[in-house]
Amino acid sequence: MTHGEVVCPRCNNRLKVPASSGGKQAVCAVCQTVFGISQLQPHADNAHDQASRTNPFSAPQIQATTMSHVASHRAGFVLAFSLLGWFFCPVFSIAAWLMGRGDLRQMDRGVMDESGRTVTQVGTIVAIVHCVVTALGLAAMLLFLIFGAVASVSM
Numbered sequence: 001m002t003h004g005e006v007v008c009p010r011c012n013n014r015l016k017v018p019a020s021s022g023g024k025q026a027v028c029a030v031c032q033t034v035f036g037i038s039q040l041q042p043h044a045d046n047a048h049d050q051a052s053r054t055n056p057f058s059a060p061q062i063q064a065t066t067m068s069h070v071a072s073h074r075a076g077f078v079l080a081f082s083l084l085g086w087f088f089c090p091v092f093s094i095a096a097w098l099m100g101r102g103d104l105r106q107m108d109r110g111v112m113d114e115s116g117r118t119v120t121q122v123g124t125i126v127a128i129v130h131c132v133v134t135a136l137g138l139a140a141m142l143l144f145l146i147f148g149a150v151a152s153v154s155m
């Protein structure tokens with residue numbers, strides 16, 4: 001930028017001045033008012049700020065930063081995983097349990113969308129119940145096998 005713009009304090013006429021003329025004096029071509037160009041730099045910054053604020057391309061950036069502060073919840077994902085775990089493979093239940101627990105903590109801290117809290121809680125509880133039931137079932141099976149083995153050895 002080789003030229004700056006100053007606004008006459010009296011008639012608001014815009015004057016083009018060399019960018020290096022800060023601290024010098026300018027004479028308004030319309031009203032002949034003499035004024036210092038010390039306000040060249042702040043004025044230019046102001047104009048730039050306003051331009052970037054009204055710039056439609058800067059709006060998505062603002063949205064993107066607010067989106068990154070509050071992550072979208074994964075309630076449907078957690079619930080789907082807990083149901084997959086219940087009907088197919090307990091590994092899904094463990095994943096849903098860990099995922100739901102982490103998401104609920106993030107909602108407590110306010111960094112995740114709270115609208116999915118109820119569904120996330122349901123999914124997490126279903127996953128925990130299934131994990132406990134599966135663990136109890138495995139323990140019972142293990143005991144059954146051990147006692148069965150002991151019984152067959154003692155016969």
Ligand SMILES: [Zn+2]
Nearest residue numbers: 008011028031
């Ligand atoms: Zn003027």
